Amino acid sequence: MSKEKKSYRATVYVRLKEGVLDPQGTTIKRALGDMGYNGVEEIRSGKFFEVSFSSASRKEALKLVNEISDKLLANPVIEDFKVEI
Amino acid sequence: MKFGVVIFPGSNCDFDAYQIVKSVMKVEVEFLWHQDKDLNGCDCVILPGGFSYGDYLRTGAIARFSPIMQKILEFAEKGGLVIGICNGFQILLEAGLLPGAMLRNSSLRFVCKWVHIKVEQEDTPFTNNCQRSQVLKIPVAHTDGNYFISDAGLEELKENNQIVFHYCSPQGEIDRAYNPNGALENIAGICNRKRNVLGMMPHPERAGEMILGSEDGKYIFSSIVNFVKGKGN
Numbered sequence: 001m002s003k004e005k006k007s008y009r010a011t012v013y014v015r016l017k018e019g020v021l022d023p024q025g026t027t028i029k030r031a032l033g034d035m036g037y038n039g040v041e042e043i044r045s046g047k048f049f050e051v052s053f054s055s056a057s058r059k060e061a062l063k064l065v066n067e068i069s070d071k072l073l074a075n076p077v078i079e080d081f082k083v084e085i
Numbered sequence: 086m087k088f089g090v091v092i093f094p095g096s097n098c099d100f101d102a103y104q105i106v107k108s109v110m111k112v113e114v115e116f117l118w119h120q121d122k123d124l125n126g127c128d129c130v131i132l133p134g135g136f137s138y139g140d141y142l143r144t145g146a147i148a149r150f151s152p153i154m155q156k157i158l159e160f161a162e163k164g165g166l167v168i169g170i171c172n173g174f175q176i177l178l179e180a181g182l183l184p185g186a187m188l189r190n191s192s193l194r195f196v197c198k199w200v201h202i203k204v205e206q207e208d209t210p211f212t213n214n215c216q217r218s219q220v221l222k223i224p225v226a227h228t229d230g231n232y233f234i235s236d237a238g239l240e241e242l243k244e245n246n247q248i249v250f251h252y253c254s255p256q257g258e259i260d261r262a263y264n265p266n267g268a269l270e271n272i273a274g275i276c277n278r279k280r281n282v283l284g285m286m287p288h289p290e291r292a293g294e295m296i297l298g299s300e301d302g303k304y305i306f307s308s309i310v311n312f313v314k315g316k317g318n
Contacts, residue, residue, distance in 0.1 A: 016188075020233060023189045023267065072150070075143055075179065077186040078233055 005054040010065040013082045014074045015046030049073055061085055086313040088114040089127030091157075091173075093148045098134035098170065098290060105293035106131075110306050119151040128313045129166040130157055132173025134226070134288055144187055144229045145175035154180055166210050166309060167282045171227050174274070174284030183277055183284045184242065185234035190227070191267025197226040199298065200265050202250040202273045202287055203257050209249060209276050210312035211283045214304050220257045221250075221301040223287035230266035230286040232275075242275060250274035250285055 016022050025043040032040045051068070055061035065083045074081040088106045092099045099116065106114040115125060124130060138147035148154065154176070161167050161182055169177040177183045190196055201222055204215040215221070234242065242248050250273040253259045264271045266286070274285030289302030 021188060021191075021231075021267075023191050023193055023231065027193055072142070072146065075146065075186055077178075077184075077235075078188065 005056055008053060008055055008058070008061040008085055010051045010053075010061065011084045012049040012051060012065060012069050012073055013046060013084075014048065014069070014079050015044060015081075016078055017080050020078050058085060086112060086128045086310065087126060088112060088129050088131060088309075089117045089124055090114060090131045090133055091117045091119060091153055092133075093119045093135070093137035093151065093176075095137045095139055096133050096135035096172070098172075098288060101288070102131045102133045102170070102290040105290045105302065105306060109293045109303065110310060112306075112310055117153060119148070119153050121153050122156055124153075124156055124160055124165075129168065129309050130160065131290075132157075132167065132169040132176050133290070134171030134173060137172055137176065140229070143179065144172060145177075145179040148172075148176045149179040158182065161277075161282050164279065164281050166313070168211060168305070168309070169282075169284040170288055170290065171225075171230075171286055174286055175229065177282060177284045182282050183275055184238050185232055185275070187229045188231040188233050188267075189229055190231050190265075193228075195226070195228045196230070196265045197224070198265065199224050200273075200287060201253050201255050201257075201263065202285075203253040203259065204249070205251060206246055206249045206276070209280045209283065209308075211276070211305055211308050212249060213311055214308040218257060219304075220253060220255065221287075221289075221292075221304060222255070222299040223289055223292045223302055224298075225265050225287050226291075227266070227286060230268060232266075232268040232272045232286075234269060239269065245278050247275050247278065248272055249276050249283060250287070 289305040292299040292302035
């Protein structure tokens with residue numbers, strides 16, 4: 001008996017690891033300073049992806065999204081990722 | 086011997102690489118298509134510069150999964166020569182053939198200019214025609230050349246003499262002032278432990294004739310030819 005597949009939408013947040021220089025974040029922070037927002041201590045930039053797909057279970061869905069995040073969406077040398085379903 | 090130049094969608098230094106091998110070095114060369122699954126007996130594969138797949142996601146991240154890259158991974162594993170130039174270097178990093186990753190240039194700008202690089206390792210298939218500490222004048226042209234690696238990874242690169250080129254002054258002084266992109270410790274090019282895979286940000290294929298401003302790029306290609314011919318191919 002094949003299980004009914006359900007639709008899922010996952011959100012993957014990718015960001016530079018702690019300690020990895022973020023030239024874009026640094027530049028944005030400098031611009032904020034120029035605009036008068038002097039209280040900003042740090043800006044870290046990142047990106048997020050929405051992944052829609054069908055899966056037999058939440059557990060399987062999570063496994064799939066973690067796999068594609070690790071293999072393609074993030075580069076583990078410089079980036080961390082977080083998956084939400 | 087024969088060179089192969091891979092064409093990805095968005096490669097734009099493929100013809101330059103082809104030109105220096107064929108017209109300047111007078112060596113056989115052919116193009117390899119990214120969908121190909123055969124290296125056609127090439128002795129050295131060149132991954133050229135450009136913007137493969139529009140630099141979507143990260144530079145080199147998509148190209149790394151093209152069919153020909155699977156063959157190139159096997160080829161490199163068996164000791165085949167692979168040189169990645171600029172975007173080619175970025176692809177080699179994403180593919181895991183070389184350690185580390187590229188960040189956006191510290192200036193956030195596309196940097197296109199002549200730089201000088203110091204040859205730190207002359208015992209590689211790509212630099213055997215150079216002297217140690219020789220300074221080469223070769224141009225860079227990129228937005229993501231800010232080389233990064235973890236502290237442990239950097240130690241390993243040093244221990245195994247894998248840092249092949251540093252950005253330097255025309256006299257060979259290694260200083261932040263001569264670093265075009267913010268790269269860690271002025272690293273401009275590295276090889277793998279087996280020394281058969283090289284990645285470099287500067288473009289030797291754009292420095293093969295004096296009319297272009299420098300002939301120093303020829304040292305890299307003549308070294309490769311030397312190495313392969315020395316093996317009796």
